[in-house]
Amino acid sequence: MADEALFLLLHNEMVSGVYKSAEQGEVENGRCITKLENMGFRVGQGLIERFTKDTARFKDELDIMKFICKDFWTTVFKKQIDNLRTNHQGIYVLQDNKFRLLTQMSSGKQYLEHASKYLAFTCGLIRGGLSNLGIKSIVTAEVSSMPACKFQVMIQKL
Amino acid sequence: MSRQANRGTESKKMSSELFTLTYGALVTQLCKDYENDEDVNKQLDKMGYNIGVRLIEDFLARSNVGRCHDFRETADVIAKVAFKMYLGITPSITNWSPAGDEFSLILENNPLVDFVELPDNHSSLIYSNLLCGVLRGALEMVSAALYILGHLKCSRGLINVLMNKREKRKAFRLPSASLPKMVMLLSIGSKLDVSMWW
Numbered sequence: 001m002a003d004e005a006l007f008l009l010l011h012n013e014m015v016s017g018v019y020k021s022a023e024q025g026e027v028e029n030g031r032c033i034t035k036l037e038n039m040g041f042r043v044g045q046g047l048i049e050r051f052t053k054d055t056a057r058f059k060d061e062l063d064i065m066k067f068i069c070k071d072f073w074t075t076v077f078k079k080q081i082d083n084l085r086t087n088h089q090g091i092y093v094l095q096d097n098k099f100r101l102l103t104q105m106s107s108g109k110q111y112l113e114h115a116s117k118y119l120a121f122t123c124g125l126i127r128g129g130l131s132n133l134g135i136k137s138i139v140t141a142e143v144s145s146m147p148a149c150k151f152q153v154m155i156q157k158l
Numbered sequence: 159m160s161r162q163a164n165r166g167t168e169s170k171k172m173s174s175e176l177f178t179l180t181y182g183a184l185v186t187q188l189c190k191d192y193e194n195d196e197d198v199n200k201q202l203d204k205m206g207y208n209i210g211v212r213l214i215e216d217f218l219a220r221s222n223v224g225r226c227h228d229f230r231e232t233a234d235v236i237a238k239v240a241f242k243m244y245l246g247i248t249p250s251i252t253n254w255s256p257a258g259d260e261f262s263l264i265l266e267n268n269p270l271v272d273f274v275e276l277p278d279n280h281s282s283l284i285y286s287n288l289l290c291g292v293l294r295g296a297l298e299m300v301s302a303a304l305y306i307l308g309h310l311k312c313s314r315g316l317i318n319v320l321m322n323k324r325e326k327r328k329a330f331r332l333p334s335a336s337l338p339k340m341v342m343l344l345s346i347g348s349k350l351d352v353s354m355w356w
Contacts, residue, residue: 003174003244003246006245007176007177009208009212010177011180018187039180039186042182042186043176047176047179075176
């Protein structure tokens with residue numbers, strides 16, 4: 001657990017670092033999100049590789065998504081995804097009612113507009129994990145009331 | 159089934175992998191953003207500092223460590239409590255200066271450099287420079303300003319981790335002018351205590 005504080009602080013620094021460097025140069029929100037997302041992607045790839053080393057082969061897409069929601073999420077955020085929904089046509093919605101990276105700024109609505117910065121890394125994390133399991137996807141996040149948030153995974157069919 | 163069975167025991171280890179990989183991604187990004195290694199080092203140190211000034215609160219809240227009475231005790235707390243708590247390692251403390259105001263921490267198995275191989279064109283990158291910043295920030299919050307010189311380095315051209323071949327150390331140095339007083343002040347205690355001393 002001790003590692004957790006370190007990770008949270010590092011993540012905060014990453015977000016503020018990326019945005020600070022953007023202030024000096026180009027002022028484009030999208031670029032920062034992409035940067036954070038790419039970092040998450042790389043980490044997700046690495047993690048899932050280490051993580052599925054000894055696991056049984058996945059049955060199907062849903063099985064993989066369940067793995068992401070349970071095991072993967074527990075490892076990274078110390079809890080499971082609270083709700084997984086799918087339309088069975090390649091769209092999955094993962095809902096976390098108390099998302100770890102948002103909890104510290106969740107009292108009140110003051111920081112709601114900044115929430116998306118703190119979700120980009122995790123979007124990348126999911127996308128990277130899925131990509132190494134052979135699923136190409138687009139992951140977006142949305143927040144309506146912190147600390148709850150939803151990640152929407154759109155599977156790209158090959 | 160076997161998947162579930164495997165999980166519990168590995169969870170702690172995994173979380174340190176998360177940290178290691180995230181840190182790796184960060185350094186990679188910084189190397190892309192900044193032209194030369196010096197700037198990356200500086201940036202890492204700055205980020206570490208920001209982490210340190212916050213981390214110390216977490217540390218004091220959870221570790222139950224009281225005020226340190228001298229610099230040696232501080233060194234012990236850093237190595238045996240703090241590093242143990244956050245990175246799960248215990249660096250060895252060596253190279254004490256005769257005056258007792260300077261020492262080195264040697265990290266035999268630095269978890270930050272797991273999975274890391276530095277390319278040749280980044281010879282002056284101090285990969286783990288974040289740690290120096292963290293220590294600097296944390297210590298500044300509980301005591302006087304310390305100079306922390308980072309000599310943390312991953313050696314080049316190694317695949318994965320070769321633990322003992324690498325030497326990573328940090329040196330702490332106190333401003334020599336105010337030394338006797340400073341030694342007294344070096345405490346891992348609350349910030350309030352320290353400012354009262356001053």
